[in-house]
Amino acid sequence: MQKKISDDSATTAANARGRERPTARTVPALTIVAHPKSERIGERLLLEMLAAAGRTASLSRNAPDFARPGSLLARPLGDAFLSRKPVRFEPGARGRLRLVVPEDGTPVRVGGEPVRGSREFTMEALAAGVPLELSERVVLLLHLAHAPEVPSVGDLGMVGQSERLRRVREDVCRVADLNVPVLIRGETGSGKELVARALHQQSPRRDGPFISVNLGALPRELVSAELFGVQRGAYTGAMKDREGIFRAAHGGTLFLDEVGEAPPEVQVALLRVLETGEVFPVGGQASVHVDVRLITATDAHLEERIRQGLFKAPLLHRLAGFEIQVPPLRERREDIGPLFLHFARQELEATGEASRLAAREPQDEPWLPTSLAVRLVRYEWPGNVRQLRNVTRQLIIGSRGLPHLRVDARLEQELDSAALPLPGHSLSVFPAPANDNTPMFEDLSPSRRKPSDVGEQELLEALRACAWDLKATAERLGISRASIYMIIEKSSLLRTAGDLSPEEISRCFRECQGDLDQMVKRLEVSKRALQRRVRELGLAGG
Structure with missing residues (x-):
């Protein structure tokens, strides 16, 4: 490991790059969560006119066009069961957003209840995301997004187009080519290893090894030997020299997950490696030079562990040459639909039923029922992306041979047990307003x-x-x-x-x-x- 990875100048430069954020306005957006044509999931419509001039935005079967962020292909919802008579989104009182549903237009449900006349949503509700169910055929997530949308840096192997995920991709591109250690923070199952792999693939070390180790899964008494190697005879059972994980990752990237679980003696050794680029095998007398890019991850609050005397502050300062925060899934709900579709395709291919996502007849019942799509968006996902993948697998296997997905009672109860409260009774519900002089809002x-x-x-x-x-x-x-x-x-x-x-x-x-x-x-x-x-x-x- 080269000494320059701990240079203060490199760390400062990396963190300075990380603070640079393009300015953008926050505006309402509609993202497709469910559609009879599954390939439409993830397409988006920005309602910029509401923020720009306080004008009304209309939505019908034929207009306006939805597009995947960064794509030139744009098209209307186009489902024949939706009305040509548009629903409208208008500026409401006190910075709220009003949804107006005409009596003979497309039926809209929020939280399982039909919207009659109009309903207003607070900005707090939009920040959390509100699923709108149209004609039991299409589900749109009404949420906040940034405009203008910043050009994508490429997906880097990460599915989704939320603002929070875009920032993660930007951070990866900012620091990937720098030889500084990176600390990835995020809840369990949020995709920290995926970020580490993206850092490796975008770095000059991409042709070298990428080794991933979960420190929490290693036996405490063997952690040092596994990481730094063993000299023959160091302890009973050490019958030959072992190079250890650091030496195996020489010339590449080493990813240490759950670094907060490292025992004190391993913390000392990690600090020495970061400072000198050398490891000492267990039982050895001479150091061994290694050239390794170290990436670590944790779901623990390391600062609190430092206060408790469980983690060494100097090690945190060394590990955090640059920090990347991976958002939990509940904070990027607009990505749930595309992620579900991604995992569903993988599982359908594994079960030999990939054709189920092929084009369906216009009158067919949607493969992804709107009631299930709403449940997926509302669920809190304590296990994050990993849990969504497992739920997707369960749904696909449990629906083999059926024309559409089926939710068993146990899973339905689980999804309802930790659901995001939908804006309902707390919101004002009005009869459809006449053309009044609704106050415009300059920024949502x-x-x-x-x-x-x-x-x-x-x-x-x-x-x-x-x-x-x-x-x-x-x-x-x-x-x-x-x-x-x-x-x-x-x-x-x-x-x-x-x-x-x-x-x-x-x-x-x-x-x-x-x-x-x-x-x-x-x-x-x-x-x-x-x-x-x-x-x-x-x-x-x-």
């Missing part, structure tokens, strides 16, 4: 302030004052809840429930005797998100 944001105007300390104090209720905090500060997540993501003072380690949550649960309010005060994270983590860990009373 309810904020009176920019996120950049809110400092970390101010946000922390507001969160504490509001008992970590994100909605109340957003109203108190005059920013959107999505802005709160943006500030937390960049903050060194704040964290989310997803950053907490299972050990920290379990210990706090015991010490607080399961009192969730006390846990929120101690851990300082959102109550709802913490409750979800407690439930995932199977702790009683969660």
Whole structure:
């Protein structure tokens, strides 16, 4: 491993590149989640006119055109069961968005309930994503996107076109050619290894080996020997020299997942490797030079582990030459449809039924039922992309030989048990309005302030004052809840429930005797998100 990977200048340059973000406005968008023609899933329509001039946007069978981001091919929804009479999207009161459904137009359902007249959605609802079910044939996700859309850097092996995923791709391209260590943070199952492989493939080391190791899966007493090699006779059973994983990755990339689980002695050795580019085999007296690009990943809150004395601060500083944050699936719901289709194609090919996704007759029932598509979009996905892949496999196998996908009662109950609350009773429902002078909104944001105007300390104090209720905090500060997540993501003072380690949550649960309010005060994270983590860990009373 070359010493220059730890140079402060290279680290500074990489992080500076990572902070460069093109400016773009936030506007409403419609992304196809389900369509009788499955290849349409993932196509998008930006409703820019709403933000630009406060004008009405219309949607019918014949117009406007949807297109995959970055593609020149654009076409209307085109399903014969949709009406030619358009539904409309209009600026609503107080920065809301109003959906107007004509009485004899396309039937629209939200949360299983038909929309009669019109319904208004808050910007908070749009930030979370609202699935719209049209004529039980098409599902569109109404959400927020950036305009103008930035040209793609290529998919890099990652499926989806959300803003959060685009940022990950940009970060990969910014740092791939630099010989600095990269720390990838993200929840379990979010695709951290996929990002590591993309870094390797985009780097000058692409022709060298890529070795992936899960430190949490290695026996504690063998971690050092596995990583750094063994000298013959070092311990009972060491009958011959072993080169170790670092030496096997010489000239290439080594990806260490769950780096937060590294034992103290391994942390010391990793720090030495990063500083000197040399490893000491177990039982050896001489160092061995290695040239390895080190990429690490964790779903743990390393800063908290440092405070607990479980992780060494200097090692974190060395590992984080550049950081990439992989978003959870629930924060990029517009990618759920394309990801589901991607996994479905793989499973259908494996079962010999790839033809099921071929063109169908216009009158046929959709292969992906709209009720299932809505459930997929609403589900919280605690296991992220890995869980979506497993659910897709279960659906494909469970529907073999059938004309469309079928959900068994157990899976249906599971998908409904942790679903995102849909905007329904909390939203204003009006009769269809006449042509009134609806106030225009200059930008689709309810904020009176920019996120950049809110400092970390101010946000922390507001969160504490509001008992970590994100909605109340957003109203108190005059920013959107999505802005709160943006500030937390960049903050060194704040964290989310997803950053907490299972050990920290379990210990706090015991010490607080399961009192969730006390846990929120101690851990300082959102109550709802913490409750979800407690439930995932199977702790009683969660």
